[in-house]
Amino acid sequence: MADIRIENLRKEFGSFVAVQDSSFTVHDGEFLALLGPSGCGKTTTLRMIAGLELPSSGKIYLDGEDVTFNRASARDIAFVFQLFALYPHMNVRKNIGFPLLSQGMPRAEIRQRVEETARLLQIDHILDRSVSGLAGGDRQRVALGRAIVRRPKCFLMDEPL
Numbered sequence: 722m723a724d725i726r727i728e729n730l731r732k733e734f735g736s737f738v739a740v741q742d743s744s745f746t747v748h749d750g751e752f753l754a755l756l757g758p759s760g761c762g763k764t765t766t767l768r769m770i771a772g773l774e775l776p777s778s779g780k781i782y783l784d785g786e787d788v789t790f791n792r793a794s795a796r797d798i799a800f801v802f803q804l805f806a807l808y809p810h811m812n813v814r815k816n817i818g819f820p821l822l823s824q825g826m827p828r829a830e831i832r833q834r835v836e837e838t839a840r841l842l843q844i845d846h847i848l849d850r851s852v853s854g855l856a857g858g859d860r861q862r863v864a865l866g867r868a869i870v871r872r873p874k875c876f877l878m879d880e881p882l
Contacts, residue, residue, distance in 0.1 A: 723784040723874035724748050725770060730779035732765050739765045743779070747875075764803075767877045771800045783874060799868035801878040805860050807852045807867075813839070814848040817866040824871075838870045 725747045732740040740762040747753045755763040768774040770781055772793030781789045788796050807816050818835045826834075839845040842862045847855065852863055868876055 724782075725875060726780075726782040726785075727766075727770070728780040728782070730766065730769060730781065731777045732762070732769060732774060733777040740769070740776075764879050767800070767879055771798050771877050772796045773800070797874040799871055799873040799876045801864050801868050801876065803880040805864040807860060807863055809851075809853045812849055812851055813844065813855070813863050813866075816852055816863050817848075817870050820867060820871045834870050835866075838866045841869065842866050 727743055727745050730740055730743040731738070743762070743766060745753070755766060757763055765774060769776050772788070772791060772795070776789060779789070780787060783796060783798070808819065811819065814835055817838060818831045821831045821834060835848070836845060839848055842865060844859060844862050844866065847859060852860060855863070865878075868878075
């Protein structure tokens with residue numbers, strides 16, 4: 722895992738300020754929960770850390786490296802979205818393994834890592850089921866599995882529970 726340091730992060734959408742001068746550090750192995758009412762900038766902050774939104778000002782450091790303007794693909798961060806963002810045409814196994822397949826990992830290693838992750842999340846018994854027929858809790862665990870299987874530097878989760 723990695724340290725995340727945010728310095729004076731700000732995001733404006735036109736004249737609306739979604740995030741104003743936010744600064745904090747999350748050290749390797751720590752958990753941080755952002756709490757606040759709807760519209761206060763929690764998701765926008767996560768999206769900027771992940772590289773899905775560019776900040777209006779401020780800095781984002783990952784393991785001491787300034788990644789403020791790096792593309793999301795260059796940050797090695799896993800993001801679990803509030804609404805899961807699963808691929809409905811794929812089964813559980815393919816959903817979890819998709820990030821590894823996209824990286825060109827050998828199929829044998831993908832299979833091993835998917836099965837290991839599924840056991841960790843206690844969903845190994847549903848690997849060959851369609852995600853469209855799963856209950857909400859199982860869908861959530863599939864989305865978590867897709868993040869975990871990559872072994873990224875850090876995890877960002879937007880209302881994962």
